[in-house]
Amino acid sequence: MLKPAAAVSRLRTESAFSVLARATELEAGGRSIINLGIGQPDFQTPAHIVEAGIKALRDGHHGYTPANGIAPLRQAVAADLHKRLGVEVDPGRVVIVPGGKVTMFFAVLMFGEPGAEILYPDPGFPIYRSLIDYSGAKAVPVPLTEAQAFGLTAEAVLSRITPATRLIILNSPANPTGGVTPKREIDRLVAGLEAHPRVAVLSDEIYGQMLYDGRAHTSLLHYPSIAGRVILLDGWSKTYAMTGWRLGYGVWPAELVEGATRLAVNSHSCVNAAAQHAGIAALIGPQDAVREMVAAFEARRHVVVEELNAVPGFRCLTPGGAFYAFPNIAETGLSARELETALLERAGVATIAGTSFGDHGEGFLRISYANSVDNIREAAARIRACLTAN
């Protein structure tokens, strides 16, 4: 009998991947499945970005690169942050990693250990909790509520800080709810954090360009009073439809850059060179494709909310960002997991139970609307038929 370290048994998973596997299995057996489970844009990576990746390979970029990423890419990230958010970032603080998730992994490894406490949003991206448990730190959920449109409140975070708190994870716009934390709450939170100078913040802003109704993104990088302890997580996966390229970045406080770079050297060495060249093209090239994608998501958002509110037992808020709707399904009388299973097995619609994102997700379902309007309408019709037949 092998004896893997106990920490490994504390790792959880992302059920979007298991639902995807089951959906694929059902499809292989001839069933028609509409996948509203997986969180990835249903668009192709824009052609000029693909071309830059191909060109990099043709030009002979086949070897290792610096562990923190090639300099022109880190410079392009800094320039993009300046252009979009108006913040000055030294490219030396940018660490390029294979996907948004890796910055999360590094940040939690850097602050998580037995005796430490880490705050995270619940419902939230499931990997936060998984990594905190893995690290041995105590995972402290900050509940997000439908009554607050799934935005974080400063009070909910600040009231949970103890002398053991090392790191707070924030995510806006949010997975799985599409909730956006209002600027006034971020202002209050930052003001409150001034009393806790040893607490670091991981701000997951991977959906920062997917905001609707003319909302502007509030980045944690905007706040000078906490600038020395904010880790920004962002990447190319969602904004440029590049989930499979595995490309992301962190902006680290100067004193943590070396630690993040060593974690990179110790794990993946560096990100593949062609993806990094594609990443430059994405940031410095035309942004029309981003605008078109966001406009498409915005249009679908209205359709999905209208369709879901017409399902008996469902009640759905209009999400402010990302590409997820998070309907309240309590009145169906089914648990989130029962409904996820019934919809996949009987209606051929893949969704994700709210409980996959934390205990506070009970009574909700995550619906990704990164799918065509026709499919969204057809899925809603199937859901209605399934629930009416119950």
Ligand SMILES: Cc1ncc(COP(=O)(O)O)c(C=O)c1O
């Ligand atoms: C909130 C959030 N952060 C990070 C990630 C990870 O992104 P990547 O695929 O680039 O690792 C995701 C992906 O779903 C996400 O939803």
